Amino acid sequence: MPGRETVVYMPDHDGGAAPAPDLDELMARVARGDQAAFGDLYDALAPLVHGLVLRVVRDPAQSEEVTQEVFLEVWQQARRFDADRGRARAWITVMAHRRAVDRVRAAQAATDRDLRQGIREYRESYDDVEHRVEVALESERVNRALESLTEVQKQAIRLAYYGGYTYGEVADALGLPLGTVKTRIRDGMIRLRDVLGVSHG
Numbered sequence: 001m002p003g004r005e006t007v008v009y010m011p012d013h014d015g016g017a018a019p020a021p022d023l024d025e026l027m028a029r030v031a032r033g034d035q036a037a038f039g040d041l042y043d044a045l046a047p048l049v050h051g052l053v054l055r056v057v058r059d060p061a062q063s064e065e066v067t068q069e070v071f072l073e074v075w076q077q078a079r080r081f082d083a084d085r086g087r088a089r090a091w092i093t094v095m096a097h098r099r100a101v102d103r104v105r106a107a108q109a110a111t112d113r114d115l116r117q118g119i120r121e122y123r124e125s126y127d128d129v130e131h132r133v134e135v136a137l138e139s140e141r142v143n144r145a146l147e148s149l150t151e152v153q154k155q156a157i158r159l160a161y162y163g164g165y166t167y168g169e170v171a172d173a174l175g176l177p178l179g180t181v182k183t184r185i186r187d188g189m190i191r192l193r194d195v196l197g198v199s200h201g
Contacts, residue, residue: 021040021041021044023041023044023045023087023088023089024083024087024088026038026040026041026044026088027041027078027081027083027088027091028083030074030075030078031078031079031081038074038075041074041088042071045089045092046067046071048089048093049067049070049071049092049093049096050063050064050067052093052096052097052100053066053067053070053096053099053100056097056100056101056103056104057100057103057104062103062107063100066096066099066100066103067096069099070092070095070096070099073095073099074092074095105166105168105169108166109164109165109166109169112164112166113164116161141196142192142196145191145192145195145196146158146192148191148195149188149191149192150184150188152174152176152184153184153185153187153188153191154188155174156170156174156181156184156185156188157185157188157189157192159173159174160185167181167182167185170185
């Protein structure tokens with residue numbers, strides 16, 4: 001991708017009525033490696049892409065990053081664009097929405113993992129040697145307890161608590177409704193609590 005300076009997205013108030021560029025034609029030129037066409041495409045669509053990403057991601061700094069990533073992908077994947085199957089504007093905005101959603105999901109997954117790690121650290125023994133022994137024994141107990149669950153419960157709990165997946169990602173992975181996944185995980189955790197004899201009072 002040719003170098004692009006960070007753009008401050010401001011509307012044009014010079015009163016000029018420059019004709020809108022043919023985005024599909026620009027994409028065809030970009031696919032041939034035309035950097036000038038890429039610059040025109042960037043200038044034409046960057047405000048739109050940035051606005052769409054910002055509505056999803058919410059964070060201005062991350063939105064700038066995602067916008068740059070989108071146009072990097074446009075430059076790299078331009079040859080895959082097929083004008084017979086859709087317009088360049090739609091192709092790029094779909095790409096932007098997908099990347100924005102991916103960024104939000106990644107941030108949520110990282111937050112969930114950090115929370116679980118914090119809970120584990122809070123519960124850890126100060127005696128590291130003793131703790132390691134306890135963890136090994138506990139792991140065996142947990143694995144045995146997991147075998148008492150239904151297959152869906154096992155899969156959901158393993159994805160959520162070992163794979164770092166959000167409930168929504170677990171639902172996507174298993175092809176189940178979100179409410180069903182939440183119920184299966186809740187019931188599975190109650191079953192594990194009972195099997196392991198963990199106090200919940």
